[in-house]
Amino acid sequence: MKYITYLAIGVFFGIIMFKSEAASWFRIYEMFQFGSFHMYGIIGSAVVIGIIGVQIIKYKNIKSLSGGDISLTPKNKSVTRYLAGGIIFGLGWALAGACPGPMYVLAGAGYTSILIVIFGAIVGTFLYGLIKDKLPH
Numbered sequence: 001m002k003y004i005t006y007l008a009i010g011v012f013f014g015i016i017m018f019k020s021e022a023a024s025w026f027r028i029y030e031m032f033q034f035g036s037f038h039m040y041g042i043i044g045s046a047v048v049i050g051i052i053g054v055q056i057i058k059y060k061n062i063k064s065l066s067g068g069d070i071s072l073t074p075k076n077k078s079v080t081r082y083l084a085g086g087i088i089f090g091l092g093w094a095l096a097g098a099c100p101g102p103m104y105v106l107a108g109a110g111y112t113s114i115l116i117v118i119f120g121a122i123v124g125t126f127l128y129g130l131i132k133d134k135l136p137h
Helices: 002-019 025-032 038-060 079-096 100-108 114-134
Strands: none
Touching (some): 100 114
């Protein structure tokens, strides 16, 4: 039953992403050109909703769907790691025209060329998994 819940949430998220044009290459390009507030509004709304959601999770000590505690442990806040990760993520986003969420939405909408990008993201994630223990903390 929980897999159906996850699937329903994913489908709902995909529909919202597609209908709000958050998966639109044109909207993403427009954002990087500072031509429209549209994507900044979507991202800003997501940040505000995320902050509120995390605060509710902390305040009410909400459990995950599987019944376990939700891990909100502090992370290593090294500026170098965030800077390097942000640059790599931003370059990939600018080159592909999509970040990870919309990549799957675009695949579901029938844009088959995005499968190349998804393959690259999976390979990149795999390579990071291989070398992450060797990176400086």
